[in-house]
Amino acid sequence: MPQTQDKAKVKAVGDYPPLQILSLYHRDMNIYGDSGNILSVTRRAELYGFRPMIRYYDPGDAWPERIDMILGGGGQDHGQERIIDDLLERGGLLRDLADQDVPMLMICGLYQLFGHYFETSDHERLEGVGILDVHTIAKSERMIGNLVEQAEDFGRVVGYENHSGLTYLGEGAQPLGRVDEDGRGNNGKDHTEGARWKKVIGTYMHGSLLPKNPAVTDFLIEGAAERRYGQGTFAQMKEAMDQKSRSELERLDSLADQASRIAASRPR
Numbered sequence: 001m002p003q004t005q006d007k008a009k010v011k012a013v014g015d016y017p018p019l020q021i022l023s024l025y026h027r028d029m030n031i032y033g034d035s036g037n038i039l040s041v042t043r044r045a046e047l048y049g050f051r052p053m054i055r056y057y058d059p060g061d062a063w064p065e066r067i068d069m070i071l072g073g074g075g076q077d078h079g080q081e082r083i084i085d086d087l088l089e090r091g092g093l094l095r096d097l098a099d100q101d102v103p104m105l106m107i108c109g110l111y112q113l114f115g116h117y118f119e120t121s122d123h124e125r126l127e128g129v130g131i132l133d134v135h136t137i138a139k140s141e142r143m144i145g146n147l148v149e150q151a152e153d154f155g156r157v158v159g160y161e162n163h164s165g166l167t168y169l170g171e172g173a174q175p176l177g178r179v180d181e182d183g184r185g186n187n188g189k190d191h192t193e194g195a196r197w198k199k200v201i202g203t204y205m206h207g208s209l210l211p212k213n214p215a216v217t218d219f220l221i222e223g224a225a226e227r228r229y230g231q232g233t234f235a236q237m238k239e240a241m242d243q244k245s246r247s248e249l250e251r252l253d254s255l256a257d258q259a260s261r262i263a264a265s266r267p268r
Contacts, residue, residue, distance in 0.1 A: 016051035019224050022064060024072040024110065025083045026056040032162060034073030034107050036208025041071065044214070044252070045221050047245045049237045059086035063093065067102060068224040070094075074108030074162075074206060077120060077138075084126050087113055091129035098131045103199040103223035105216075107209065111194070111202035112136040112165055121164075132195045132202050133172030134186075136165040145268025147184055147205060149177030149193045154215040158260035159205025161185075161193075167204075169195055176203050199223045212260040214253050 023030070023038055038054060045052040055064050059082070075083075087094075094114075098104060104114075112118040115134035118126045128135075142164045151157045157177050166187040169175060176194025179185040185193035186204070194203035201216070203209065210217045222234040241249070 016049060017225075017229060018051045018053050019045055019221070019228065020064065020066045020068045021045075021052055021054050021224075022067050022070045023054060023056045024070050024106075025058055025075075025079075025087075026073075027058045028079040028082050029075035029110050030073040031076070031079075032074050032108070032160070032206035033208045034071075034206060037071050037073070037105065037107070037210040040208065040210035040217050041069070041220060044217050044249070047241065047249050047252075048221065048225075048234070049240060049245075050221070050225065059083055063090065067097060068228050069220055070097070070102060070104040072104070072106040072110035072114075074110070076109070080109050080113060080118070080126060084113065087129060088127060094129055095131055098198060098200050101199050101223065101227055103220040103227075104131075104201065105210075105220060106132075106200070106202045107206060108163055108204050111204065112167065114200070114202050115167070115195075116170075118165060131200055132197055133170035134167050134195050134202070135170075136167040138165050140164065143184060143188060143204075145184075146263045146266050147179065147193065148264045149179045149185065151177035154213065154219070156260070156264075157205065157209075157216065158212050158263050159203070159207040159209045160263070161204040162206060163204050167195070173197055176201055207263070212256050212263065214256050 042052045106114045113128045114131045115128045116130050117128050118136045121138040144162045147159050147161045149157050168187055173195040175192035176196055179191050179193050182188055225233045
């Protein structure tokens with residue numbers, strides 16, 4: 001069960017209550033700039049007054065005792081093949097954490113493997129952990145380029161897709177967002193992009209995604225903080241920010257807006 005604390009107890013742990021953040025398969029599934037997501041979460045969490053503690057997990061490593069958030073990146077097919085056995089072994093743990101509302105962000109290759117299966121171009125089926133109700137089939141044509149979508153909870157989301165896998169959502173998943181044109185997003189046809197279940201997000205958006213989209217970053221931080229320390233913690237920490245931190249957060253938000261506007265204006 002999630003551990004909760006009231007506001008007094010949050011203050012009692014010190015000025016910087018910790019958040020344990022796991023980078024999943026950082027060695028093999030961390031290309032196309034996905035490490036920027038870790039940097040973005042770390043910096044914003046610090047400004048809100050938390051103490052983010054990053055743990056890197058690769059096959060053969062000991063599994064951490066506490067996890068407040070999980071970030072996973074993209075990788076090529078051989079990267080997926082290197083981590084698949086370990087991922088399936090850890091599948092039960094990951095499903096339990098997802099069910100307990102641990103926020104997770106999975107990009108591209110790990111998005112695919114958080115679904116039911118990924119069928120490679122050689123028609124080999126890589127079984128996934130089934131956290132997201134999606135499946136993916138590899139095709140020869142790639143979808144590449146800047147991507148803009150509209151997300152119900154986050155507004156405009158901007159990133160960069162680069163994938164040949166076509167992902168299809170089942171009834172148990174909702175899309176992260178919707179795109180306006182064919183040839184983009186999950187499969188190029190149904191105008192969906194990404195998938196969500198509880199506090200788990202899967203998406204094809206590299207970029208890195210989070211530096212350009214503060215609302216998504218804050219969703220992850222808020223989910224981690226409130227699961228660990230109790231409802232209202234995130235709002236409390238924001239209210240207690242000093243002026244220097246507020247100014248820095250405003251600067252980051254302005255840079256994110258500029259970067260997303262530039263990316264959105266560039267042709268594919």
